[in-house]
Amino acid sequence: MEHIAALLLVIGCSNNMTECRELPVPVSVFETAEACTAERPFAAGDLQGQAEHVVAKCLTVDPALEDDYDQIVWNVRPDGTLDASLQISSVVVASNATRREKDSLSQQ
Structure with a gap:
């Protein structure tokens, strides 16, 4: 089973840096951090015209x-x-701590 060691995130922004969005890249997950680092300048260069x-x-x-x-x-x-x-994310699971179990001896 392959594991992911790094994720490549590319963001494109307006000239004044007030409007930014994620840009899609062909490959965004890597098995090593070194592979991601090596790909980063190429991915950023390929997307230069999009922002x-x-x-x-x-x-x-x-x-x-x-x-x-x-x-x-x-x-x-x-x-x-x-x-x-x-x-x-913090996921909270609801539960009811005051729920009473049925007492089979008291049922007739």
Whole structure:
């Protein structure tokens, strides 16, 4: 079974960096961080025409949590720096702690 070690995130922004969006890349997951880092400049270069500013970052994936990540949180600063991370949402499961079990001896 192959594991993902890194995810390539590419963001395209307007000239004043106020409007940004994720840009699709042909390959976004990599088995090694080095492979992602090597691909990053090529992917960013290929997408240059899709936005006035293109920034890219490789995000490290913890193999133990690979299936638990469910969102990418990112922000592009006015200076063009991309802050991004993989996150795991907090999932709350509802339960009823006051539920009383049936007492089979008291039923007639």
